[in-house]
Amino acid sequence: xxxxxxxxxxxxxxxxxxxxxxxxxxxxxxxxxxxxxxxxxxxxxxxxxxxxxxxxxxxxxxxxxxxxxxxxxxxxxxxxxxxxxxxxxxxxxxxxxxxxxxxxxxxxxxxxxxxxxxxxxxxxxxxxxxxxxxxxxxxxxxxxxxxxxxxxxxxxxxxxxxxxxxxxxxxxxxxxxxxxxxxxxxxxxxxxxxxxxxxxxxxx
Amino acid sequence: xxxxxxxxxxxxxxxxxxxxxxxxxxxxxxxxxxxxxxxxxxxxxxxxxxxxxxxxxxxxxxxxxxxxxxxxxxxxxxxxxxxxxxxxxxxxxxxxxxxxxxxxxxxxxxxxxxxxxxxxxxxxxxxxxxxxxxxxxxxxxxxxxxxxxxxxxxxxxxxxxxxxxxxxxxxxxxxxxxxxxxxxxxxxxxxxxxxxxxxxxxxxxxxxxxxxxxxxxxxxxxxxxxxxxxxxxxxxxxxxxxxxxxxxxxxxxxxxxxxxxxxxxxxxxxxxxxxxxxxxxxxxxxxxxxxxxxxxxxxxxxxxxxxxxxxxxxxxxxxxxxxxxxxxxxxxxxxxxxxxxxxxxxxxxxxxxxxxxxxxxxxxxxxxxxxxxxxxxxxxxxxxxxxxxxxxxxxxxxxxxxxxxxxxxxxxxxxxxxxxxxxxxxxxxxxxxxxxxxxxxxxxxxxxxxxxxxxxxxxxxxxxxxxxxxxxxxxxxxxxxxxxxxxxxxxxxxxxxxxxxxxxxxxxxxxxxxxxxxxxxxxxxxxxxxxxxxxxxxxxxxxxxxxxxxxxxxxxxxxxxxxxxxxxxxxxxxxxxxxxxxxxxxxxxxxxxxxxxxxxxxxxxxxxxxxxxxxxxxxxxxxxxxxxxxxxxxxxxxxxxxxxxxxxxxxxxxx
Numbered sequence: 001x002x003x004x005x006x007x008x009x010x011x012x013x014x015x016x017x018x019x020x021x022x023x024x025x026x027x028x029x030x031x032x033x034x035x036x037x038x039x040x041x042x043x044x045x046x047x048x049x050x051x052x053x054x055x056x057x058x059x060x061x062x063x064x065x066x067x068x069x070x071x072x073x074x075x076x077x078x079x080x081x082x083x084x085x086x087x088x089x090x091x092x093x094x095x096x097x098x099x100x101x102x103x104x105x106x107x108x109x110x111x112x113x114x115x116x117x118x119x120x121x122x123x124x125x126x127x128x129x130x131x132x133x134x135x136x137x138x139x140x141x142x143x144x145x146x147x148x149x150x151x152x153x154x155x156x157x158x159x160x161x162x163x164x165x166x167x168x169x170x171x172x173x174x175x176x177x178x179x180x181x182x183x184x185x186x187x188x189x190x191x192x193x194x195x196x197x198x199x200x201x202x203x204x
Numbered sequence: 205x206x207x208x209x210x211x212x213x214x215x216x217x218x219x220x221x222x223x224x225x226x227x228x229x230x231x232x233x234x235x236x237x238x239x240x241x242x243x244x245x246x247x248x249x250x251x252x253x254x255x256x257x258x259x260x261x262x263x264x265x266x267x268x269x270x271x272x273x274x275x276x277x278x279x280x281x282x283x284x285x286x287x288x289x290x291x292x293x294x295x296x297x298x299x300x301x302x303x304x305x306x307x308x309x310x311x312x313x314x315x316x317x318x319x320x321x322x323x324x325x326x327x328x329x330x331x332x333x334x335x336x337x338x339x340x341x342x343x344x345x346x347x348x349x350x351x352x353x354x355x356x357x358x359x360x361x362x363x364x365x366x367x368x369x370x371x372x373x374x375x376x377x378x379x380x381x382x383x384x385x386x387x388x389x390x391x392x393x394x395x396x397x398x399x400x401x402x403x404x405x406x407x408x409x410x411x412x413x414x415x416x417x418x419x420x421x422x423x424x425x426x427x428x429x430x431x432x433x434x435x436x437x438x439x440x441x442x443x444x445x446x447x448x449x450x451x452x453x454x455x456x457x458x459x460x461x462x463x464x465x466x467x468x469x470x471x472x473x474x475x476x477x478x479x480x481x482x483x484x485x486x487x488x489x490x491x492x493x494x495x496x497x498x499x500x501x502x503x504x505x506x507x508x509x510x511x512x513x514x515x516x517x518x519x520x521x522x523x524x525x526x527x528x529x530x531x532x533x534x535x536x537x538x539x540x541x542x543x544x545x546x547x548x549x550x551x552x553x554x555x556x557x558x559x560x561x562x563x564x565x566x567x568x569x570x571x572x573x574x575x576x577x578x579x580x581x582x583x584x585x586x587x588x589x590x591x592x593x594x595x596x597x598x599x600x601x602x603x604x605x606x607x608x609x610x611x612x613x614x615x616x617x618x619x620x621x622x623x624x625x626x627x628x629x630x631x632x633x634x635x636x637x638x639x640x641x642x643x644x645x646x647x648x649x650x651x652x653x654x655x656x657x658x659x660x661x662x663x664x665x666x667x668x669x670x671x672x673x674x675x676x677x678x679x680x681x682x683x684x685x686x687x688x689x690x691x692x693x694x695x696x697x698x699x700x701x702x703x704x705x706x707x708x709x710x711x712x713x714x715x716x717x718x719x720x721x722x723x724x725x726x727x728x729x730x731x732x733x734x735x736x737x738x739x740x741x742x743x744x745x746x747x748x749x750x751x752x753x754x755x756x757x758x759x760x761x762x763x764x765x766x767x768x769x770x771x772x773x774x775x776x777x778x779x780x781x782x783x784x785x786x787x788x789x790x791x792x793x794x795x796x797x798x799x800x801x802x803x804x805x806x807x808x809x810x811x812x813x814x815x816x817x818x819x820x821x822x823x824x825x826x827x828x829x830x831x832x833x834x835x836x837x838x839x840x841x842x843x844x845x846x847x848x849x850x851x852x853x854x855x856x857x858x859x
Binding site: 007008009010011012013014015016019020021022024025028029031032033035036038039040042043046047050052053056126127129130133134137151155159163164165166168169171172 | 211212213214215217327328331392395396397399400403404408430431432433434435437438442445449450451452453455458459460461464467468471745770771775781789790791792793794832836839841845846847848849
């Protein structure tokens with residue numbers, strides 16, 4: 001009776017890192033969010049290959065990398081800070097946890113501020129052309145995700161600072177961090193689409 | 205200091221005792237009173253709410269159809285104006301496809317999944333409640349505009365440019381767009397819950413090759429939803445922005461593309477068609493064999509066919525767009541894919557036929573519904589196969605032939621199995637048996653009414669009658685066919701009425717049902733009818749696909765399922781988490797108590813949608829702030845749920 005044997009033994013109780021239901025739920029939340037961005041980028045490429053007036057795709061020519069490239073690096077750095085925090089709590093270091101999450105949230109905020117200047121410098125508006133609509137909607141979708149992520153990281157920082165988590169109980173951290181890493185990775189896809197593919201002549 | 209012992213324990217193994225069941229009941233039971241009812245996170249409560257709400261939408265959508273069937277019964281009728289007709293057929297399609305067909309199956313699956321899987325609840329009970337509340341809010345939101353006289357009026361697939369501001373200036377399409385986004389959130393969170401439950405909450409021994417086919421059907425449907433729903437939600441959001449913020453996604457006059465709408469809609473739309481039939485096919489795969497007195501023939505083939513259908517279902521969306529002037533190479537690819545998809549469907553059909561052929565059929569009402577489903581599915585499948593061919597589709601597209609096809613598919617594969625499932629699981633839901641004699645009247649009325657109503661549509665389509673016309677001249681020669689269709693649809697409606705009557709009468713006066721009235725093989729029938737709030741006093745251990753038929757299937761005595769002895773899990777509201785493939789015990793999960801937060805969250809999101817509908821950013825901001833507050837309150841780490849460094853309540857220190 002092999003089955004009866006498997007019932008015996010110790011089992012963890014409650015939300016334990018990757019065994020928590022919330023962790024699994026976040027994996028599939030990321031899948032559905034990733035699909036959303038896939039459809040957004042599909043819309044971009046679909047409209048890019050339709051006939052349009054010269055110089056309107058991208059509107060105003062190749063987008064400037066002056067702000068976008070450093071901002072991409074800032075966002076990746078914020079992911080690294082969060083990862084550093086995650087490794088910290090796995091070793092029981094609560095200070096490193098709170099610090100890493102706080103840095104991650106702050107870098108996310110910096111990204112948003114720079115994105116604001118990037119938007120303000122654009123010579124077109126939401127309703128100028130299909131390209132301009134795509135640009136603001138796709139980057140706007142991403143910014144909305146960053147806003148959610150920054151709020152999430154701030155809450156996690158607060159909870160960490162208050163000592164809610166220790167080296168066994170930190171499921172919230174891994175779940176929030178998974179979302180944040182996704183938000184950063186998907187930015188790379190958005191960045192490549194809007195800032196690099198025009199260099200290859202797409203839409204010209 | 206805390207030690208590792210605070211976060212682990214060896215759960216005790218035992219048998220149900222009155223003391224145990226009393227304790228579990230007090231832990232799991234929904235609190236009395238209206239507030240308690242609003243806060244319930246019990247999957248059985250939520251499942252029944254889903255079923256009742258979706259069925260109410262079926263009735264409403266049916267009444268809409270009957271009204272315009274009167275208008276179409278003869279040429280040159282003047283019961284409805286063209287504008288009223290447009291709203292009615294759009295509301296009918298939207299209601300049936302989005303507010304009935306999907307949610308009714310979510311209802312059955314929500315109720316049945318934990319019982320079939322030997323679990324005490326779904327993985328994420330609060331998310332389950334949220335899913336229902338958003339569904340209800342979205343349904344009311346979508347109907348609010350119709351009741352005020354400006355309902356959606358561009359057809360349920362809402363093509364631009366007809367749905368664009370230039371041609372459709374009222375709030376009709378805006379309400380449709382925002383309501384659909386809201387409903388998409390409901391479907392998505394529900395889908396995540398099903399997937400996580402499948403991966404993590406099956407009872408010990410229930411490896412993935414032992415789960416009932418209903419589980420496979422619902423799982424594949426919801427895995428598809430995860431990937432497909434964002435497409436339609438995005439399409440509707442972009443349309444709302446085109447209409448209200450001046451963007452140019454679908455605006456062909458400014459470089460946008462009307463075809464982009466069709467792609468985004470059908471990349472969602474076709475997988476959705478499978479999402480609203482595969483769980484119903486699963487119900488038949490589990491229910492039919494019970495009345496054939498033998499296990500399903502070809503379990504593995506049917507499970508794989510279910511998954512294969514869904515995967516292929518993502519590669520056929522362009523067959524809705526054959527007449528739009530796409531390149532031949534694209535048409536050929538999607539035509540081939542649409543024809544290949546009949547192969548896994550046929551596998552399932554032959555498995556059901558073989559089960560009947562080699563079994564000893566018992567002709568009960570659920571059996572009749574399940575068997576008729578096979579016939580209707582085949583007819584709908586053949587007409588689908590025909591329109592999968594490009595030249596045939598060019599001839600038949602946008603005619604009543606397509607209307608006949610889609611109703612054979614959706615009513616045949618959704619409504620008939622659902623009616624059968626109501627008769628089959630009603631004793632479990634209510635503890636009462638349904639009236640069998642009335643059931644037969646019910647079945648034959650629905651079956652004859654349906655075929656009388658919808659079969660002639662094939663012919664009117666072949667005669668060239670286009671869909672979505674509000675009337676037609678008498679010179680076309682379509683009158684008699686349409687009159688027969690109208691008579692048939694009223695007969696079908698009467699059949700549905702008989703079903704409702706039988707349900708209400710049986711709830712009140714039906715004889716008491718035992719735990720397993722059909723002598724069925726799966727775990728839900730081990731629980732009392734209706735099941736206790738905690739489902740299983742001890743967590744069962746299964747050793748086969750048919751835990752209750754092991755003796756007659758000659759499973760050796762040493763290796764049978766254990767229903768009466770198992771993990772007790774009574775240190776608070778607890779469920780067992782198991783490993784994904786083999787279902788080995790993996791973790792003791794602390795389950796949340798009843799809460800009103802999901803309701804508040806659904807209402808807050810509805811405030812956001814309302815604000816967007818009014819294009820009033822203050823309302824949006826208030827709704828957004830409320831939404832954020834609810835989510836934060838929901839996710840706040842709780843010691844009770846074992847989410848913080850403090851030991852979970854109910855755990856003995858260093859025990």
